[in-house]
Amino acid sequence: MRKKIKKVWHCQKGEGYIDVAVGVLCLMLVVELCMVILPVFMKKQQLDNFASEIVRQAEITGNSNVSGRINELKAQTGLDPQISWDCDYFNGTKVQLNGDIKVTLTQRVDIGFFVFGSFPIDLRARASGKSEVYYK
Incomplete structure (x- = not known):
């Protein structure tokens, strides 16, 4: 009788099913975590591109009043960041040749x-x- 109980106690026939179920559960949690975090990285990339585009527009026009380009990028990306400019102004909103233009976007x-x-x-x-x- 004791041998039968010991034999049944050490039987591990159903252990594989439990391991597979736990493994699938862990895999699903990792997939869900990736689906939550990856869009944040995509928005960060879009925000970086947004900043470089409006700085390039400001370099070409010579002022930080590039609201047309900002509105286009807001429509394209769906982002609505807070924008802060740091420029060496000349005559109000104009930036003289070789003047620094810096922008910080926060979303x-x-x-x-x-x-x-x-x-x-x-x-x-x-x-x-x-x-x-x-x-001049």
């Missing part, structure tokens, strides 16, 4: 994982350049 993004809530994070993108316009 708040919420990430959440299942029902554990959302976690807001601030994405920040910076770009800089030099004005290519000479004002």
